[in-house]
Amino acid sequence: MSKILIRGAKVLGGEPQDVLIDGAVIEAVGSGLSDEGAEVVEAGGKVLLPGLVDLHTHLREPGREDSETVLTGTRAAASGGYTAVFAMANTFPVADTAGVVEQVWRLGREHGYCDVQPIGAVTVGLEGKKLAELGAMHESAAGVTVFSDDGKCVDDAVIMRRALEYVKAFGGVVAQHAQEPRLTEGAQMNEGIVSAELGLGGWPAVAEESIIARDVLLAEHVGSRVHICHLSTAGSVEIVRWAKSRGIDVTAEVTPHHLLLTDELVRTYNPVYKVNPPLRTERDVLALREALADGTIDIVATDHAPHPHEDKDCEWAAAAMGMVGLETALSVVQETMVDTGLLDWAGVADRMSFKPAKIGQARDHGRPVSAGEPANLTLVDTAYRGSVDPAGFASRSRNTPYEGRELPGRVTHTWLRGKATLVDGKLT
């Protein structure tokens, strides 16, 4: 493979430097590096980050190829600056066996846009009753280390306890979708002032917080690590902060949409704003931003959830929950965290690459931008501002809440092990 010289890139937002890639590896980082024998990419002051890592993606294959496939989903990921995504288990069939996780893992490798690390289901069929063969999934070619019933909560306290304990044998982690099922029967949106007016079934914050409180205590009791998916409320932040202060081994993620949008948008009854957990209040949004800045929340994860048009072009109650997010995540993080002064670009690299790779044990990802490291990189034009046009998405689905919204930042290049997957904003 030939050499690539990225000239004048602000590495993690610092002073402009040159980065030389040789094959799959970063050969050198410094000033005035020779471009001999190298293809030159003029960065011109753009920010260079380690390739982003998404711990929470729905690729829909197998089973719902009408909304996304491993190919379209990984192209969307590359477009958004990602070099690794963790694919959630709620496919058809459910990724609860070694066979299914190996299939998904292999498809990602074959397409070559972005590494796909499958997440295994915690329980058979996501039904919360019986542990799936977690060990078999871990030992498969896919090497699963993250397990989640995402979309559903592992609500049975005993099953959750056993899962937390069991995965310790091979260093796995359970990622909990925290949603007390009885408190959220018929839930359509955040329970509060807006739901009271709109007459939509409420999804109370306590349904998330009570599960998180229980699970951090369980993790403490059995000495396990637990990860909390898409944390969405100010109260959840307080519980995680308390748990960390006690030394409990808990990590947490927040989605871009929960950093930007509030339940006021539901007044439009436009199902593009329907998502689970639901959009919360401004107070929650501000608490989540602060928690991401101070490290209480460890990472940003997209919960990229593609749905076909017909599943959103209907009345609110009939619509599917979820939003696509891979291609807008970095822009939303720039808007809510960087441009607000809460986080610098090194902080973004930490929350969107280093930490998610560490939690998910994606060893070749989330590495420093320095000599000898894998050349998984993304180049961002942070001066750009433009409105979101879903027609340009690489994802098969268009269910974005940001259509027409002006956002900053644009990923122009992505390299996966030295191979360009995105050049000048175009997929290779």
Next chain:
Amino acid sequence: MQRHLISAADLTRDDAVLILDTAEEMARVADRPIKKLPTLRGRTVVNLFFEDSTRTRISFEAAEKRLSADVINFSAKGSSVSKGESLKDTAQTLEAMGVDAVVIRHGASGAPYRLATSGWIDAAVINAGDGTHQHPTQALLDAFTARRRLVGRDAGLGQDLSGRRITIVGDVLHSRVARSNVDLLHTLGAEVTLVAPPTLVPVGVETWPCDVSYDLDSTLAKSDAVMMLRVQRERMNAAFFPTEREYSRRYGLDGDRMARMPEHAIVMHPGPMVRGMEITAEVADSDRCTVVEQVANGVSIRMAVLYLLLGGNEPAVAHPSPTTTLASRRFAPTPAFRTTEEK
């Protein structure tokens, strides 16, 4: 007035008074030997009912027919909807047949709003009840009934409900009637108090323009009207209250409680009543209970709404003025409303 009627909260005080005044004109038609106006001749209205509601549907149908509209009744049961057709396709199919207005009842909150704002159809949309959100014509007919009884049929013209104290009792949480009434009665200047067990009051109610009480007895003496909401027995199974009997004892309206209301105060109910649950037969059958009047008033209100939204091809009654524009008829109570009897 707007093109659609989706929520009682969308109505200004003047819009609402105009509808009530227009409904009084419409009510006079009901007293004639021939209860029919040519106003909506040649126009087609579809009653698109995704939820069973015989009383609301026939009330709209009576109003449409008295205005000479062509009426299509579409019930979701046994139709293409039960075979999986979407709301969008159903609505577009109907519009392709040349429908001027859609009266929609739907189990999903917000369905009429989606229909009116998603660019699916051009027809006017009238919300006949959506989920636990709104039921604006019910609120209008309730306000109409209250104004007639508390202010007076003729004295009420042009008037709102300023200073009247109206208490709404029952399952507020699941009630589109309560939401619509809080919005409209507040707009009309009334002081509204909601009374319910705390389990049947929504979280977030604190921003509503009304008071909330958990104690019925303390509100009775200061109520000009007490509106009882239907309470479904099934709610008991979801632990909203322990038993029917306990609910009736604490929140039901019986003769003793009615006796503690001021002499002029009325008892309202949107129907259908669950006798023995939220209201006793003694109260339901008393002169102070307006439930039957409310049904009759519902037709007048729906005639007024249809007339004002669709602005008929001809004025509501005879003597069309060639200079009267569609817009002026739609937005102001022109002399075209006057009945021949008055002239």
